Amino acid sequence: MSFVIYNTDTFRIFKFPHGGTAVFDEERVAKAQRTKLINKGVLNSSWVVDTYDNMVAKEPMVTVKSLMTGADVQIRKSDVGTCVDPSTERYWTM
Numbered sequence: 331m332s333f334v335i336y337n338t339d340t341f342r343i344f345k346f347p348h349g350g351t352a353v354f355d356e357e358r359v360a361k362a363q364r365t366k367l368i369n370k371g372v373l374n375s376s377w378v379v380d381t382y383d384n385m386v387a388k389e390p391m392v393t394v395k396s397l398m399t400g401a402d403v404q405i406r407k408s409d410v411g412t413c414v415d416p417s418t419e420r421y422w423t424m
Contacts, residue, residue, distance in 0.1 A: 334382050335367075335377055339376050340408060341408040392407050
């Protein structure tokens with residue numbers, strides 16, 4: 331089971347500045363890392379630790395309008411504005 335540090339507002343998984351995401355094998359390690367990041371001022375209280383499966387199950391779907399077709403498309407909230415979002419030019423130029 332994998333534990334992640336993610337933002338409850340955007341459902342994005344925390345990424346370290348040097349690269350790599352905050353995915354851990356043990357919950358206690360993830361919570362300790364979250365505490366360190368909060369104490370350094372990198373994170374705030376909207377970042378939580380949970381299993382990856384629970385995070386995905388809680389994540390809402392949102393509707394965006396496709397840039398090319400104008401059709402409504404449902405995607406995960408964390409994918410809005412990324413390269414898998416059909417409402418962005420980046421999606422259509424990749």
